[in-house]
Amino acid sequence: MGVVALAAGLLTLNHYPTGVFYDDGLYAGLAWALAHGHGFTHPNLPGSPAGVHFPPLFPAVLAPLFGTLSIPRAAFAGKVLDALCFAAASGLLAAHAVRIRLLGDVPDWLAPALVALAAVAIPVLTLLGALMSEPLFALLLVGAIVLADRPPAGWSRRTPLLVGALAAGALLTRSLGVAAGAGILLFVWRRGGAPKQLVRVALPVLGAGALWGLWVLRHKAGIDPAIASDYGSYFDTVKSVGLGALGSSVTDLPRPLSVLTLNWVPSRLAYFAFGIPALVVGCYGLVLMMVRSALGWTLVLYLGILALWPFPPDRFLWAVLPGLALTWAAGAVDLWRHTGRAARIALAVLVLGMTYGYGRYEVRGFAHRWWDLTARSISANFAEMLPALDSLPAGAVIATDNEPLVWAAIRRTAVPFYLFAYRGRALLEPTPAFQRAYLERSGVTHVLLSGTGTGSEDQLRRLMAAYPGWLAPAHLWPGGRTLYEVRRDR
Numbered sequence: 001m002g003v004v005a006l007a008a009g010l011l012t013l014n015h016y017p018t019g020v021f022y023d024d025g026l027y028a029g030l031a032w033a034l035a036h037g038h039g040f041t042h043p044n045l046p047g048s049p050a051g052v053h054f055p056p057l058f059p060a061v062l063a064p065l066f067g068t069l070s071i072p073r074a075a076f077a078g079k080v081l082d083a084l085c086f087a088a089a090s091g092l093l094a095a096h097a098v099r100i101r102l103l104g105d106v107p108d109w110l111a112p113a114l115v116a117l118a119a120v121a122i123p124v125l126t127l128l129g130a131l132m133s134e135p136l137f138a139l140l141l142v143g144a145i146v147l148a149d150r151p152p153a154g155w156s157r158r159t160p161l162l163v164g165a166l167a168a169g170a171l172l173t174r175s176l177g178v179a180a181g182a183g184i185l186l187f188v189w190r191r192g193g194a195p196k197q198l199v200r201v202a203l204p205v206l207g208a209g210a211l212w213g214l215w216v217l218r219h220k221a222g223i224d225p226a227i228a229s230d231y232g233s234y235f236d237t238v239k240s241v242g243l244g245a246l247g248s249s250v251t252d253l254p255r256p257l258s259v260l261t262l263n264w265v266p267s268r269l270a271y272f273a274f275g276i277p278a279l280v281v282g283c284y285g286l287v288l289m290m291v292r293s294a295l296g297w298t299l300v301l302y303l304g305i306l307a308l309w310p311f312p313p314d315r316f317l318w319a320v321l322p323g324l325a326l327t328w329a330a331g332a333v334d335l336w337r338h339t340g341r342a343a344r345i346a347l348a349v350l351v352l353g354m355t356y357g358y359g360r361y362e363v364r365g366f367a368h369r370w371w372d373l374t375a376r377s378i379s380a381n382f383a384e385m386l387p388a389l390d391s392l393p394a395g396a397v398i399a400t401d402n403e404p405l406v407w408a409a410i411r412r413t414a415v416p417f418y419l420f421a422y423r424g425r426a427l428l429e430p431t432p433a434f435q436r437a438y439l440e441r442s443g444v445t446h447v448l449l450s451g452t453g454t455g456s457e458d459q460l461r462r463l464m465a466a467y468p469g470w471l472a473p474a475h476l477w478p479g480g481r482t483l484y485e486v487r488r489d490r
Helices: 002-011 023-035 057-068 071-099 110-119 122-128 134-148 159-173 175-190 195-222 225-231 234-241 255-261 268-292 294-308 314-318 321-338 341-368 370-390 403-410 432-441 455-466
Strands: 397-400 413-416 421-423 426-428 446-449 471-476 482-486
Touching (some): 002 071, 002 122, 023 057, 023 071, 057 071, 057 134, 110 321, 122 134, 122 341, 134 175, 159 175, 159 195, 175 294, 225 413, 225 421, 225 432, 255 268, 255 314, 294 314, 341 370, 370 403, 370 482, 432 455
Parallel strands (some): 397 446
Antiparallel strands (some): 446 482, 471 482
Protein backbone atom coordinates (compact mmCIF):
# COMPACT_ATOMS: atom_id res chain seq x y z
CA MET A 1 0.00 0.00 0.00
CA GLY A 2 2.36 2.61 -1.30
CA VAL A 3 -0.29 5.34 -1.35
CA VAL A 4 -1.06 4.92 2.35
CA ALA A 5 2.65 4.88 3.21
CA LEU A 6 3.25 8.00 1.11
CA ALA A 7 0.35 9.81 2.77
CA ALA A 8 1.75 8.87 6.17
CA GLY A 9 5.20 10.09 5.19
CA LEU A 10 3.88 13.39 3.89
CA LEU A 11 1.87 13.82 7.08
CA THR A 12 5.08 13.82 9.10
CA LEU A 13 6.89 16.43 6.99
CA ASN A 14 8.16 19.28 9.13
CA HIS A 15 10.71 22.07 9.28
CA TYR A 16 12.26 21.18 12.63
CA PRO A 17 16.01 21.84 12.77
CA THR A 18 18.22 19.09 11.43
CA GLY A 19 19.62 17.14 14.35
CA VAL A 20 16.62 16.94 16.68
CA PHE A 21 16.99 13.16 16.58
CA TYR A 22 20.80 13.35 16.67
CA ASP A 23 21.46 10.78 13.93
CA ASP A 24 19.65 12.95 11.39
CA GLY A 25 22.15 15.71 12.12
CA LEU A 26 25.07 13.34 11.66
CA TYR A 27 23.70 12.19 8.30
CA ALA A 28 23.26 15.81 7.24
CA GLY A 29 26.82 16.67 8.25
CA LEU A 30 28.28 13.73 6.36
CA ALA A 31 26.20 14.57 3.27
CA TRP A 32 27.24 18.24 3.44
CA ALA A 33 30.91 17.28 3.74
CA LEU A 34 30.67 14.97 0.72
CA ALA A 35 28.88 17.62 -1.32
CA HIS A 36 31.46 20.30 -0.52
CA GLY A 37 34.56 18.26 -1.24
CA HIS A 38 35.55 17.43 2.33
CA GLY A 39 35.14 13.69 1.93
CA PHE A 40 33.21 11.35 4.21
CA THR A 41 33.90 13.36 7.36
CA HIS A 42 32.15 14.91 10.36
CA PRO A 43 32.33 18.68 9.79
CA ASN A 44 30.96 19.48 13.26
CA LEU A 45 33.97 17.92 15.04
CA PRO A 46 37.39 19.57 15.40
CA GLY A 47 39.62 18.45 12.56
CA SER A 48 36.68 16.90 10.68
CA PRO A 49 37.60 13.24 11.30
CA ALA A 50 36.38 10.55 8.91
CA GLY A 51 32.97 9.00 9.48
CA VAL A 52 33.20 5.39 10.63
CA HIS A 53 29.93 4.90 12.52
CA PHE A 54 27.43 5.04 9.65
CA PRO A 55 27.97 3.43 6.24
CA PRO A 56 28.22 5.96 3.40
CA LEU A 57 25.37 5.24 0.98
CA PHE A 58 22.61 7.34 2.58
CA PRO A 59 24.82 10.44 2.97
CA ALA A 60 25.99 9.92 -0.62
CA VAL A 61 22.37 9.87 -1.83
CA LEU A 62 21.70 13.08 0.11
CA ALA A 63 24.87 14.82 -1.04
CA PRO A 64 23.39 16.38 -4.23
CA LEU A 65 20.67 17.98 -2.11
CA PHE A 66 23.16 19.41 0.38
CA GLY A 67 25.37 20.57 -2.45
CA THR A 68 22.68 22.66 -4.14
CA LEU A 69 20.34 23.74 -1.30
CA SER A 70 20.72 25.33 2.11
CA ILE A 71 20.91 22.84 4.97
CA PRO A 72 17.27 23.37 6.11
CA ARG A 73 15.94 23.05 2.55
CA ALA A 74 18.15 20.07 1.78
CA ALA A 75 16.98 18.34 4.95
CA PHE A 76 13.34 18.95 4.02
CA ALA A 77 13.95 17.58 0.51
CA GLY A 78 15.64 14.58 2.11
CA LYS A 79 12.53 13.93 4.21
CA VAL A 80 10.43 13.98 1.05
CA LEU A 81 12.86 11.50 -0.49
CA ASP A 82 12.51 9.33 2.61
CA ALA A 83 8.72 9.37 2.28
CA LEU A 84 8.98 8.33 -1.38
CA CYS A 85 11.44 5.52 -0.60
CA PHE A 86 9.29 4.11 2.18
CA ALA A 87 6.15 4.35 0.06
CA ALA A 88 7.89 2.50 -2.77
CA ALA A 89 9.18 -0.17 -0.37
CA SER A 90 5.71 -0.65 1.17
CA GLY A 91 3.95 -0.84 -2.18
CA LEU A 92 6.53 -3.25 -3.58
CA LEU A 93 6.32 -5.50 -0.51
CA ALA A 94 2.51 -5.56 -0.55
CA ALA A 95 2.34 -6.36 -4.26
CA HIS A 96 4.97 -9.08 -3.91
CA ALA A 97 3.15 -10.66 -0.96
CA VAL A 98 -0.04 -10.89 -3.04
CA ARG A 99 1.73 -12.15 -6.15
CA ILE A 100 3.52 -15.08 -4.50
CA ARG A 101 0.75 -15.79 -1.95
CA LEU A 102 3.10 -15.04 0.92
CA LEU A 103 0.32 -15.50 3.49
CA GLY A 104 -1.13 -18.55 1.82
CA ASP A 105 -4.66 -18.79 0.40
CA VAL A 106 -6.14 -15.59 1.84
CA PRO A 107 -8.06 -12.69 0.30
CA ASP A 108 -5.84 -10.42 -1.79
CA TRP A 109 -6.58 -7.42 0.40
CA LEU A 110 -5.10 -8.89 3.59
CA ALA A 111 -1.37 -8.47 2.85
CA PRO A 112 -1.71 -4.86 1.59
CA ALA A 113 -3.88 -4.04 4.62
CA LEU A 114 -1.23 -5.37 7.02
CA VAL A 115 1.55 -3.47 5.26
CA ALA A 116 -0.55 -0.30 5.36
CA LEU A 117 -1.24 -0.69 9.08
CA ALA A 118 2.47 -1.16 9.76
CA ALA A 119 3.33 1.83 7.57
CA VAL A 120 1.25 4.18 9.73
CA ALA A 121 2.48 2.87 13.09
CA ILE A 122 3.45 5.82 15.29
CA PRO A 123 7.09 4.71 15.71
CA VAL A 124 7.42 4.39 11.93
CA LEU A 125 5.98 7.89 11.50
CA THR A 126 8.55 9.14 14.01
CA LEU A 127 11.34 7.82 11.79
CA LEU A 128 9.75 9.31 8.68
CA GLY A 129 9.60 12.73 10.36
CA ALA A 130 13.37 12.89 10.54
CA LEU A 131 16.23 12.50 8.10
CA MET A 132 16.89 8.82 8.73
CA SER A 133 18.34 6.02 6.60
CA GLU A 134 15.62 3.44 7.33
CA PRO A 135 13.40 4.23 4.29
CA LEU A 136 16.26 3.80 1.81
CA PHE A 137 17.33 0.65 3.66
CA ALA A 138 13.79 -0.73 3.44
CA LEU A 139 13.56 -0.05 -0.30
CA LEU A 140 16.87 -1.76 -1.09
CA LEU A 141 16.03 -4.67 1.21
CA VAL A 142 12.59 -5.26 -0.32
CA GLY A 143 13.99 -4.95 -3.85
CA ALA A 144 16.60 -7.62 -3.12
CA ILE A 145 14.01 -9.94 -1.55
CA VAL A 146 11.55 -9.58 -4.45
CA LEU A 147 14.22 -10.59 -6.97
CA ALA A 148 15.64 -13.35 -4.77
CA ASP A 149 12.19 -14.95 -4.38
CA ARG A 150 12.05 -15.78 -8.07
CA PRO A 151 13.01 -19.44 -8.72
CA PRO A 152 16.76 -19.52 -9.49
CA ALA A 153 16.12 -21.70 -12.53
CA GLY A 154 14.41 -18.74 -14.18
CA TRP A 155 17.13 -16.19 -13.40
CA SER A 156 18.95 -14.42 -16.18
CA ARG A 157 22.73 -14.05 -16.02
CA ARG A 158 22.40 -10.57 -14.50
CA THR A 159 19.75 -11.37 -11.87
CA PRO A 160 22.09 -12.73 -9.16
CA LEU A 161 24.42 -9.75 -9.55
CA LEU A 162 21.45 -7.40 -9.23
CA VAL A 163 20.22 -9.24 -6.12
CA GLY A 164 23.69 -9.01 -4.63
CA ALA A 165 24.01 -5.33 -5.54
CA LEU A 166 20.72 -4.45 -3.82
CA ALA A 167 21.74 -6.43 -0.73
CA ALA A 168 25.12 -4.69 -0.78
CA GLY A 169 23.31 -1.36 -1.00
CA ALA A 170 21.31 -2.29 2.10
CA LEU A 171 24.58 -3.10 3.88
CA LEU A 172 26.10 0.23 2.86
CA THR A 173 22.99 2.02 4.12
CA ARG A 174 22.78 0.32 7.51
CA SER A 175 25.32 -2.11 8.91
CA LEU A 176 22.48 -4.49 9.81
CA GLY A 177 22.07 -4.98 6.07
CA VAL A 178 24.57 -7.79 6.45
CA ALA A 179 21.54 -9.85 7.48
CA ALA A 180 20.02 -9.30 4.03
CA GLY A 181 23.11 -10.47 2.19
CA ALA A 182 23.53 -13.59 4.30
CA GLY A 183 19.79 -14.35 4.49
CA ILE A 184 19.24 -14.05 0.76
CA LEU A 185 22.26 -16.22 0.03
CA LEU A 186 20.96 -18.93 2.36
CA PHE A 187 17.50 -18.80 0.79
CA VAL A 188 18.85 -19.08 -2.75
CA TRP A 189 21.09 -21.98 -1.70
CA ARG A 190 18.15 -23.78 -0.05
CA ARG A 191 16.11 -23.38 -3.23
CA GLY A 192 18.78 -25.07 -5.33
CA GLY A 193 20.66 -22.08 -6.68
CA ALA A 194 23.62 -23.06 -8.85
CA PRO A 195 27.11 -22.42 -7.45
CA LYS A 196 27.74 -19.70 -10.05
CA GLN A 197 24.53 -17.96 -9.03
CA LEU A 198 25.51 -18.10 -5.36
CA VAL A 199 28.91 -16.64 -6.15
CA ARG A 200 27.39 -13.79 -8.14
CA VAL A 201 24.97 -12.99 -5.33
CA ALA A 202 27.76 -13.04 -2.77
CA LEU A 203 30.38 -11.03 -4.64
CA PRO A 204 28.76 -7.57 -4.38
CA VAL A 205 27.91 -8.11 -0.70
CA LEU A 206 31.39 -9.34 0.19
CA GLY A 207 32.99 -6.55 -1.83
CA ALA A 208 30.89 -3.85 -0.18
CA GLY A 209 31.50 -5.27 3.28
CA ALA A 210 35.24 -5.56 2.70
CA LEU A 211 35.59 -2.02 1.36
CA TRP A 212 33.57 -0.53 4.22
CA GLY A 213 35.47 -2.61 6.77
CA LEU A 214 38.83 -1.49 5.36
CA TRP A 215 37.71 2.16 5.47
CA VAL A 216 36.66 1.78 9.10
CA LEU A 217 39.89 0.05 10.13
CA ARG A 218 41.96 2.71 8.39
CA HIS A 219 40.14 5.73 9.81
CA LYS A 220 38.68 4.72 13.16
CA ALA A 221 41.71 6.01 15.06
CA GLY A 222 40.73 9.54 14.03
CA ILE A 223 37.75 9.50 16.41
CA ASP A 224 38.50 10.62 19.94
CA PRO A 225 38.07 7.53 22.18
CA ALA A 226 35.95 9.62 24.58
CA ILE A 227 33.18 9.92 21.96
CA ALA A 228 33.51 6.47 20.43
CA SER A 229 30.03 5.48 21.61
CA ASP A 230 28.44 8.08 19.31
CA TYR A 231 31.01 8.45 16.54
CA GLY A 232 33.23 5.38 16.69
CA SER A 233 33.00 2.13 14.79
CA TYR A 234 31.01 -0.89 15.89
CA PHE A 235 34.34 -2.58 16.51
CA ASP A 236 34.84 -0.06 19.31
CA THR A 237 31.37 -0.79 20.65
CA VAL A 238 31.95 -4.54 20.80
CA LYS A 239 35.36 -3.96 22.40
CA SER A 240 33.95 -1.71 25.12
CA VAL A 241 30.88 -3.84 25.79
CA GLY A 242 32.74 -7.12 25.87
CA LEU A 243 31.77 -10.44 24.33
CA GLY A 244 30.24 -11.57 27.61
CA ALA A 245 27.36 -9.11 27.19
CA LEU A 246 26.42 -10.29 23.72
CA GLY A 247 23.01 -11.95 23.81
CA SER A 248 21.80 -9.86 26.71
CA SER A 249 19.02 -8.29 24.60
CA VAL A 250 17.21 -11.55 23.85
CA THR A 251 14.52 -10.99 26.46
CA ASP A 252 14.11 -7.33 25.47
CA LEU A 253 13.49 -8.08 21.80
CA PRO A 254 9.67 -8.55 22.02
CA ARG A 255 9.16 -5.46 24.22
CA PRO A 256 8.75 -2.77 21.51
CA LEU A 257 6.19 -4.87 19.64
CA SER A 258 4.27 -5.64 22.82
CA VAL A 259 4.05 -1.92 23.56
CA LEU A 260 2.32 -1.50 20.20
CA THR A 261 -0.13 -4.35 20.60
CA LEU A 262 -0.55 -5.23 24.28
CA ASN A 263 -0.58 -1.78 25.86
CA TRP A 264 -4.07 -2.36 27.25
CA VAL A 265 -3.43 -5.46 29.35
CA PRO A 266 -4.50 -4.90 32.98
CA SER A 267 -1.96 -7.12 34.73
CA ARG A 268 1.32 -8.96 34.38
CA LEU A 269 -0.55 -12.25 34.23
CA ALA A 270 -2.66 -11.05 31.30
CA TYR A 271 0.47 -9.73 29.62
CA PHE A 272 2.08 -13.16 29.66
CA ALA A 273 -1.22 -14.85 28.76
CA PHE A 274 -1.27 -12.86 25.52
CA GLY A 275 2.43 -12.22 25.02
CA ILE A 276 3.72 -15.79 25.09
CA PRO A 277 1.20 -17.11 22.53
CA ALA A 278 1.87 -14.06 20.35
CA LEU A 279 5.57 -14.86 20.46
CA VAL A 280 4.90 -18.50 19.56
CA VAL A 281 2.78 -17.45 16.56
CA GLY A 282 5.52 -15.07 15.43
CA CYS A 283 8.22 -17.73 15.69
CA TYR A 284 6.04 -20.17 13.75
CA GLY A 285 5.54 -17.50 11.11
CA LEU A 286 9.31 -17.09 10.81
CA VAL A 287 9.68 -20.83 10.20
CA LEU A 288 7.06 -20.68 7.45
CA MET A 289 8.57 -17.56 5.92
CA MET A 290 12.00 -19.18 5.73
CA VAL A 291 10.48 -21.66 3.28
CA ARG A 292 8.40 -19.17 1.32
CA SER A 293 10.63 -16.13 0.92
CA ALA A 294 14.10 -14.67 1.42
CA LEU A 295 12.33 -12.35 3.85
CA GLY A 296 12.22 -15.22 6.37
CA TRP A 297 15.95 -15.93 6.44
CA THR A 298 16.72 -12.21 6.43
CA LEU A 299 14.46 -11.56 9.42
CA VAL A 300 15.86 -14.53 11.36
CA LEU A 301 19.41 -13.22 10.96
CA TYR A 302 18.33 -9.61 11.51
CA LEU A 303 16.55 -10.48 14.76
CA GLY A 304 19.46 -12.70 15.75
CA ILE A 305 21.86 -9.76 15.49
CA LEU A 306 19.50 -7.60 17.55
CA ALA A 307 19.28 -10.34 20.17
CA LEU A 308 23.08 -10.39 20.42
CA TRP A 309 23.48 -6.62 20.32
CA PRO A 310 23.39 -5.28 23.90
CA PHE A 311 21.34 -2.15 23.16
CA PRO A 312 17.58 -1.43 22.94
CA PRO A 313 16.18 -2.87 19.69
CA ASP A 314 13.33 -0.38 19.19
CA ARG A 315 14.49 1.69 16.22
CA PHE A 316 15.89 -1.33 14.41
CA LEU A 317 12.54 -3.15 14.59
CA TRP A 318 10.57 -0.25 13.11
CA ALA A 319 12.68 -0.42 9.95
CA VAL A 320 11.30 -3.91 9.19
CA LEU A 321 7.86 -3.63 10.82
CA PRO A 322 5.85 -4.36 7.61
CA GLY A 323 7.84 -7.55 7.09
CA LEU A 324 7.32 -8.56 10.71
CA ALA A 325 3.57 -7.97 10.38
CA LEU A 326 3.38 -10.21 7.32
CA THR A 327 5.44 -12.88 9.04
CA TRP A 328 3.22 -12.95 12.12
CA ALA A 329 0.11 -13.05 9.96
CA ALA A 330 1.51 -15.98 7.97
CA GLY A 331 1.91 -17.93 11.21
CA ALA A 332 -1.59 -17.04 12.40
CA VAL A 333 -3.23 -17.98 9.08
CA ASP A 334 -1.48 -21.34 8.92
CA LEU A 335 -2.30 -22.17 12.54
CA TRP A 336 -5.94 -21.28 11.92
CA ARG A 337 -6.09 -23.78 9.10
CA HIS A 338 -4.36 -26.65 10.83
CA THR A 339 -5.73 -26.53 14.37
CA GLY A 340 -8.99 -27.48 16.02
CA ARG A 341 -11.89 -25.41 17.29
CA ALA A 342 -10.44 -24.66 20.73
CA ALA A 343 -7.13 -23.47 19.29
CA ARG A 344 -8.97 -21.32 16.77
CA ILE A 345 -10.99 -19.65 19.51
CA ALA A 346 -7.78 -18.92 21.45
CA LEU A 347 -6.14 -17.56 18.29
CA ALA A 348 -9.16 -15.36 17.56
CA VAL A 349 -9.02 -13.93 21.09
CA LEU A 350 -5.29 -13.26 20.64
CA VAL A 351 -5.79 -11.49 17.31
CA LEU A 352 -8.66 -9.41 18.66
CA GLY A 353 -6.66 -8.44 21.74
CA MET A 354 -3.62 -7.39 19.70
CA THR A 355 -5.75 -5.54 17.17
CA TYR A 356 -7.48 -3.64 19.95
CA GLY A 357 -4.15 -2.74 21.53
CA TYR A 358 -2.69 -1.53 18.25
CA GLY A 359 -5.81 0.48 17.41
CA ARG A 360 -5.83 2.03 20.87
CA TYR A 361 -2.19 3.02 20.56
CA GLU A 362 -2.70 4.49 17.08
CA VAL A 363 -5.81 6.49 17.97
CA ARG A 364 -4.09 8.06 20.95
CA GLY A 365 -0.93 8.64 18.94
CA PHE A 366 -2.71 10.39 16.07
CA ALA A 367 -4.83 12.45 18.48
CA HIS A 368 -1.72 13.80 20.22
CA ARG A 369 0.77 13.69 17.30
CA TRP A 370 3.08 11.43 19.25
CA TRP A 371 5.41 11.06 16.28
CA ASP A 372 6.82 14.56 16.67
CA LEU A 373 6.61 15.17 20.41
CA THR A 374 10.36 14.80 20.91
CA ALA A 375 11.32 16.79 17.82
CA ARG A 376 8.92 19.58 18.70
CA SER A 377 10.26 19.87 22.24
CA ILE A 378 13.93 19.88 21.24
CA SER A 379 13.26 22.33 18.41
CA ALA A 380 11.49 24.80 20.72
CA ASN A 381 14.26 24.48 23.30
CA PHE A 382 17.11 25.23 20.91
CA ALA A 383 15.18 27.98 19.12
CA GLU A 384 15.63 30.08 22.28
CA MET A 385 19.34 29.38 22.62
CA LEU A 386 20.66 29.40 19.05
CA PRO A 387 20.75 33.23 18.65
CA ALA A 388 23.16 33.53 21.58
CA LEU A 389 25.28 30.69 20.25
CA ASP A 390 25.32 32.30 16.82
CA SER A 391 26.81 35.47 18.33
CA LEU A 392 29.89 33.59 19.54
CA PRO A 393 33.18 34.05 17.66
CA ALA A 394 33.58 32.04 14.48
CA GLY A 395 36.32 29.97 16.10
CA ALA A 396 34.22 28.95 19.12
CA VAL A 397 33.99 25.25 19.93
CA ILE A 398 30.80 24.35 21.81
CA ALA A 399 30.34 21.24 23.93
CA THR A 400 26.64 20.41 24.23
CA ASP A 401 23.91 17.86 23.72
CA ASN A 402 22.52 17.66 20.16
CA GLU A 403 25.80 19.02 18.82
CA PRO A 404 24.93 18.02 15.20
CA LEU A 405 21.89 20.34 15.47
CA VAL A 406 24.08 23.22 16.66
CA TRP A 407 26.48 22.76 13.76
CA ALA A 408 23.70 22.46 11.18
CA ALA A 409 21.94 25.58 12.49
CA ILE A 410 24.84 28.01 13.03
CA ARG A 411 27.88 26.21 11.57
CA ARG A 412 29.94 26.37 14.76
CA THR A 413 32.22 23.49 15.65
CA ALA A 414 30.34 21.43 18.22
CA VAL A 415 31.24 18.31 20.19
CA PRO A 416 29.23 16.12 22.56
CA PHE A 417 29.41 17.11 26.22
CA TYR A 418 27.75 14.02 27.69
CA LEU A 419 30.20 11.12 27.63
CA PHE A 420 29.30 7.50 28.18
CA ALA A 421 30.50 3.99 27.51
CA TYR A 422 29.30 0.50 28.29
CA ARG A 423 30.88 -2.38 30.12
CA GLY A 424 28.48 -5.18 29.43
CA ARG A 425 25.09 -3.51 29.84
CA ALA A 426 26.39 -1.28 32.63
CA LEU A 427 26.55 2.42 31.77
CA LEU A 428 29.88 4.06 32.60
CA GLU A 429 30.28 7.84 32.99
CA PRO A 430 33.56 9.78 33.01
CA THR A 431 35.47 11.13 35.95
CA PRO A 432 35.82 14.94 36.02
CA ALA A 433 39.51 14.62 35.17
CA PHE A 434 38.77 12.46 32.12
CA GLN A 435 36.05 14.83 30.96
CA ARG A 436 38.17 17.96 31.36
CA ALA A 437 41.06 16.37 29.47
CA TYR A 438 38.69 15.49 26.61
CA LEU A 439 37.22 19.02 26.50
CA GLU A 440 40.68 20.60 26.49
CA ARG A 441 42.10 18.46 23.69
CA SER A 442 38.92 19.20 21.69
CA GLY A 443 39.62 22.93 22.08
CA VAL A 444 36.25 23.59 23.71
CA THR A 445 35.64 27.29 24.43
CA HIS A 446 32.04 27.07 25.64
CA VAL A 447 29.83 24.50 27.35
CA LEU A 448 26.06 24.61 26.89
CA LEU A 449 23.70 23.05 29.40
CA SER A 450 20.63 22.75 27.16
CA GLY A 451 18.31 21.25 29.77
CA THR A 452 18.10 20.29 33.40
CA GLY A 453 17.37 16.94 34.97
CA THR A 454 19.62 15.17 32.48
CA GLY A 455 22.81 13.15 32.61
CA SER A 456 24.63 16.15 31.15
CA GLU A 457 23.63 18.26 34.14
CA ASP A 458 24.96 15.63 36.53
CA GLN A 459 28.27 15.43 34.69
CA LEU A 460 28.51 19.23 34.54
CA ARG A 461 27.91 19.62 38.25
CA ARG A 462 30.61 17.07 39.03
CA LEU A 463 33.01 18.84 36.68
CA MET A 464 32.35 22.26 38.21
CA ALA A 465 32.72 20.88 41.73
CA ALA A 466 36.08 19.35 40.84
CA TYR A 467 37.36 22.48 39.07
CA PRO A 468 35.81 25.60 40.65
CA GLY A 469 35.99 28.66 38.42
CA TRP A 470 37.02 26.77 35.28
CA LEU A 471 33.59 27.38 33.74
CA ALA A 472 32.06 30.85 34.05
CA PRO A 473 28.37 31.57 33.21
CA ALA A 474 28.13 33.66 30.03
CA HIS A 475 24.39 33.50 29.24
CA LEU A 476 21.37 32.24 31.16
CA TRP A 477 17.91 31.19 30.01
CA PRO A 478 14.87 30.29 32.10
CA GLY A 479 14.84 26.86 33.67
CA GLY A 480 18.54 26.66 34.49
CA ARG A 481 19.77 26.42 30.91
CA THR A 482 23.19 28.05 30.82
CA LEU A 483 26.03 28.81 28.44
CA TYR A 484 29.42 28.63 30.17
CA GLU A 485 32.69 30.07 28.95
CA VAL A 486 35.87 28.09 29.56
CA ARG A 487 38.42 30.01 31.65
CA ARG A 488 41.81 29.08 30.31
CA ASP A 489 43.58 30.57 33.32
CA ARG A 490 42.02 28.13 35.79
